[in-house]
Amino acid sequence: ITVSSWTSTSRWPCGYNAMGFSQGGQFLRAVAQRCPSPPMKTLISIGGQQQGVYGLPRCPGESSVICDWIRKKLNSGAYTDVVQKHLVQAQYWHDPLNDDLYKKHSLFLADINQERVVNETYKKNLQMLDKFVMVKFLQDTVVDPVDTEWFGFLKTGQAKETETLQESVLYKEDRLGLAAMEAAGKLHFLATEGDHLQFTEKWFNENLLPYLR
Template identity: 35%
Template sequence: MRLPRELAFSLLLPLTSLALPTLEADQIPLSSPASALVKNHTNVRPLVLWHGLGDSHSSPGMLKFANLIRDVHPGIFVHSIYIEENLDADQRAGFFGNVNEQLEGVSQQIAGIDELKHGFDAIGFSQGGQFLRAYVERYNSPSVHNLLTFGSQHMGVSDLPLCAPGDVLCQIARRAARFGVYSKYAQTNLIQAQYFRDPDQLSTYLEVNEFLASINNEVANAVNNTYADNLASLEHLVLILFSEDKTVVPKESSWFGSYEPKDEGAVALLPGAERPIIPMRLQPTYIADTFGLRTLDERGAVILEVCEGEHMRISEECWKPLVERFVGAPL
């Protein structure tokens, strides 16, 4: 299955969804403003989904995926996170807004759903994955048991691919970004700027970024120990990387990898040479365990998985075993 358009920095190449069957109203398996609440008809743990950039809470692809989940776990309660009730506005909110403010609203949204009050599993698609991780670290009430993230930018993105021709929303965001990804405007109004991590401007990033640098506890004098406690409370953190991902740059960000910063005076890379990657277990924040990732990993609770193919091309062979293993445990 291929989910709808997914971008990595409000300027990434959109993906085209597969043609999906029309869903009747009584088939919609989501709790969202666009659909009536579907009560849990079985004693399994509920599920929360957070869509990616260019998508919305009740798009055909999200509805289709939720239906597939219910084929695996009949009767499971599924809630699709939204920033705006209107689908077009919800899509725009994935490009423009303040992530920290959006997260506060989402925490209140989740807390207000009775079916989730005893905890839930969660799946985040691309940027929805790091946003769900931020929810766990900052709020986690109700608590997340298992968190699965597909192609998420846990160490940010470090490049700006071009927009597809005719993608007006992407073009507008890209032009705005040209004024400076680390400007005050970009850091409070452009969603993807708030997880843009330039390895050659790390000092600037650490000084101005208030989202990714925060949830990764990268600023030494601003470490929040609650983040580590909350993340370490997960039963499992399942990190799914797409083998041919050209949208998330570098793709290893899905596994907490990042480009190695260029040392002052270092020799430039040869044309075509790949920039070295700092893997998860060599990240300074992992070694210092600033936000609980090392604790989780040493417990055997960080699961590294690979989906073969491009960004957000999720085959049944990839998602289904993970959903069977980590979603819908008996209550």
């Protein structure tokens, strides 16, 4: 299936495995949280923006005045009702400088990341995964910040310093159950050289196929 992002599923009698490319990674995680039947067994997020993005492809705001200006302009409209409902990229726009605005008006990401209230059903369903694999591209020029591919993000209130998943409130309060999943050995963090979604067939076969067996 390809709809501006790629998703792939392999079905088994007792459930299925799912693989999401780029934004497909967080969309499939939403499926795991919201649609537990049939059960998703393994989720592989390849370059997925699990904490959203705060930047444009190949245009990092912290190194370009023009890009930073565009990014700030996007903030003014990204959380309007019409944009949230009709522009898919707005669904995972995450503004660390306006955290209250993001939490109040983000229809998708703030919901599945449990940033308003904790939906215990979402949390329970995600923990049903046997494996949650996240792949980060070390030279990614499309996703900003790249740490979002491992569930990290920019620290709230500024747009320079990032924090890891383990340093975040989401993890410390275990709002998604990720801390419990890591303790149980269900979280897997993989990294590869290259730009966004750039990997070889050899790397794919050696590093990702074993999670599907």
